[in-house]
Amino acid sequence: MDFSLTPEQEALRQEFEEYFTEKEKQAPEGWFTAKVDYCYEHDEAWEFHRTIGKELGKKGWLSLPWPKELGGQGFGQIEQMIFQEVRAYHRIPGFDPGPVVAAAGVLERGTDEQKKKWLPLIASGESTWCEGWSEPDSGSDLASITATTGVLDGDDWVISGQKVWTTGAHRCSHIILLARTDPTAPKHKGITYFLTPMDVPGIEVRPILRMYRGHSFNEVFFDGFRIPKENIIGEANQGWYVLMAGMDFERTGVSFVAETRRDFDELIEFIKEHGYDGRSPAEIAVVRHKLAQCQIELEIWRQWAYYVASLQSKGAHVPGEASSVKRVGSELMVGVSQVGLEILGMYGPLQNSSKWARLRGAFEYACQHDLGMTIAGGTTEVQKNIIAWMGLELPRK
Ligand SMILES: Cc1cc2nc3c(=O)[nH]c(=O)nc-3n(C[C@H](O)[C@H](O)[C@H](O)COP(=O)(O)OP(=O)(O)OC[C@H]3O[C@@H](n4cnc5c(N)ncnc54)[C@H](O)[C@@H]3O)c2cc1C
CATH class of the missing domain: 2.40.110.10 (Butyryl-CoA Dehydrogenase, subunit A, domain 2)
Structure with missing residues (x-):
C-alpha cells in the first residue's frame, strides 16, 4: 500500500506550509496554542482568529472540498485534511464549525436558494459559527x-x-x-x-x-x-x-492530531537540549519509552485519520471509522499532554504567565483543555457504542 501524497497534493501541502509558517510569525505576543477553545477565551486570540479566518476565506481555503460550481475548490477530503493538519501544526486559528458542519448540511440538504445564501457567507470567513x-x-x-x-x-x-x-x-x-x-x-x-x-x-x-x-x-x-x-x-x-451529514467530518478532524504533534515535537527538542541536575530526561529509559509510545500512537492516529478521509473522499459514509478516529485521537491527546507534564517535572504545571514556565506552559494548558475533547462531539463511551453498532454491525441494544 502506498501512503504517499500525489504530486498535486504535495504541492498544495507546500503552499499551505509556506503560508502558515509566515502567519505563525504574526501571532500575538504570548501565543502558544492553536487549541480551538483558546480563541474564544481571549480577546486578542479572537482578533487573530477573525483576521486569519477572513484571509483564509479570500484564498478559498475555507471551502476546499466543496464543488466548484458551489463556490468551492473541488478538492477532496484528503486535501481538506492536509490543510487542517498544516494549519493546526503551525498553531494558526481561523477555522470553525461553519465550513465543515453547517456547510455539510447545506451542501447535502439545502435548496438552491439556501446554497446561494449560506455558502458564500461561510466560505468568506465573514461569519463565525x-x-x-x-x-x-x-x-x-x-x-x-x-x-x-x-x-x-x-x-x-x-x-x-x-x-x-x-x-x-x-x-x-x-x-x-x-x-x-x-x-x-x-x-x-x-x-x-x-x-x-x-x-x-x-x-x-x-x-x-x-x-x-x-x-x-x-x-x-x-x-x-x-x-x-x-x-x-x-x-x-x-x-x-x-445533522448526521456533518458529524462524520467533524469527528475525523486531523487538526487535533497536529496540535498535539506540535506540542510533542517541541517537547522532544526541549528535552534534548535541557536537563535537570546535570542529567537530561532524554537519557532516562522510562522517559524514552513513554516518548516512543507517544510517537507510535500519534503516527497510527494520523494514518487512521487519513485513511478515513480517503474513504470519505470516495463518498463513503463511515460513521464507525470516523468515531474510532475521534475515540483514539481524543484519548491520545490526554495521554500525550500528561506525558509532557510529567516529563517537565515541577515546571510542567506552571502556566504560560509564569517566568518559570517551560514550553510556554503548553502542557499545563493542554492537560486541562484536552480532557474536554474526550467529551465534546460525543464521549468516548458513545463513540464505542457507534463503533459496535455501525462499525461492527452488532445489535443496537
Ligand atoms: C469542550 C466541550 C465543548 C463542547 N461544545 C459543545 C458545543 O459547541 N455545542 C454543543 O451543543 N455541545 C457541546 N458540548 C457538549 C457535549 O456535546 C456533551 O457534553 C456530550 O455530548 C456529552 O453529553 P452530556 O454532557 O450531556 O453527558 P451525558 O450524556 O449525560 O453523559 C454522562 C456520562 O454517561 C455516559 N453515557 C451516556 N450515554 C451512554 C451510553 N448510551 N452508553 C454508555 N455510556 C453513556 C457518557 O459517556 C458520560 O460519561 C461540549 C462539551 C465539551 C466538553
Missing part, C-alpha cells in the same frame, strides 16, 4: 432534546428554551440550532435544523467557565427568538438527518 445542540438533559442522547422548542408562527419559527455547553456562543455571529418542533413524533423525527444569525432579539448568552477558568462555552437561552422558515435546512422535523 457555533453549535447549539446539547441541552441540560440531552447530550449523548442528542435525539432526545426537548428543552429547546420551535413553534411556527406565520412565516417564522419562534424558539424558546435552553442550550448548554455552546462553544463560542459569546463570540460567534451565527448558530447551527436544533430544536424540538414536533413533540408528538418519535424522537429522531421531531427535530428541526436551523441556521440563523445570533444578533436577533430573544437570545441571552451566559458564560460557563472551564476548570482552568477559561470562558469558551456557554448556556444559551431563547425567549421569543424568531427564525424565518426559509432558514430550515432540509425539511421541518427532519433535522436529525441533516
Whole structure:
C-alpha cells in the first residue's frame, strides 16, 4: 500500500506550509496554542482568529472540498485534511464549525436558494459559527432534546428554551440550532435544523467557565427568538438527518492530531537540549519509552485519520471509522499532554504567565483543555457504542 501524497497534493501541502509558517510569525505576543477553545477565551486570540479566518476565506481555503460550481475548490477530503493538519501544526486559528458542519448540511440538504445564501457567507470567513445542540438533559442522547422548542408562527419559527455547553456562543455571529418542533413524533423525527444569525432579539448568552477558568462555552437561552422558515435546512422535523451529514467530518478532524504533534515535537527538542541536575530526561529509559509510545500512537492516529478521509473522499459514509478516529485521537491527546507534564517535572504545571514556565506552559494548558475533547462531539463511551453498532454491525441494544 502506498501512503504517499500525489504530486498535486504535495504541492498544495507546500503552499499551505509556506503560508502558515509566515502567519505563525504574526501571532500575538504570548501565543502558544492553536487549541480551538483558546480563541474564544481571549480577546486578542479572537482578533487573530477573525483576521486569519477572513484571509483564509479570500484564498478559498475555507471551502476546499466543496464543488466548484458551489463556490468551492473541488478538492477532496484528503486535501481538506492536509490543510487542517498544516494549519493546526503551525498553531494558526481561523477555522470553525461553519465550513465543515453547517456547510455539510447545506451542501447535502439545502435548496438552491439556501446554497446561494449560506455558502458564500461561510466560505468568506465573514461569519463565525457555533453549535447549539446539547441541552441540560440531552447530550449523548442528542435525539432526545426537548428543552429547546420551535413553534411556527406565520412565516417564522419562534424558539424558546435552553442550550448548554455552546462553544463560542459569546463570540460567534451565527448558530447551527436544533430544536424540538414536533413533540408528538418519535424522537429522531421531531427535530428541526436551523441556521440563523445570533444578533436577533430573544437570545441571552451566559458564560460557563472551564476548570482552568477559561470562558469558551456557554448556556444559551431563547425567549421569543424568531427564525424565518426559509432558514430550515432540509425539511421541518427532519433535522436529525441533516445533522448526521456533518458529524462524520467533524469527528475525523486531523487538526487535533497536529496540535498535539506540535506540542510533542517541541517537547522532544526541549528535552534534548535541557536537563535537570546535570542529567537530561532524554537519557532516562522510562522517559524514552513513554516518548516512543507517544510517537507510535500519534503516527497510527494520523494514518487512521487519513485513511478515513480517503474513504470519505470516495463518498463513503463511515460513521464507525470516523468515531474510532475521534475515540483514539481524543484519548491520545490526554495521554500525550500528561506525558509532557510529567516529563517537565515541577515546571510542567506552571502556566504560560509564569517566568518559570517551560514550553510556554503548553502542557499545563493542554492537560486541562484536552480532557474536554474526550467529551465534546460525543464521549468516548458513545463513540464505542457507534463503533459496535455501525462499525461492527452488532445489535443496537
Ligand atoms: C469542550 C466541550 C465543548 C463542547 N461544545 C459543545 C458545543 O459547541 N455545542 C454543543 O451543543 N455541545 C457541546 N458540548 C457538549 C457535549 O456535546 C456533551 O457534553 C456530550 O455530548 C456529552 O453529553 P452530556 O454532557 O450531556 O453527558 P451525558 O450524556 O449525560 O453523559 C454522562 C456520562 O454517561 C455516559 N453515557 C451516556 N450515554 C451512554 C451510553 N448510551 N452508553 C454508555 N455510556 C453513556 C457518557 O459517556 C458520560 O460519561 C461540549 C462539551 C465539551 C466538553
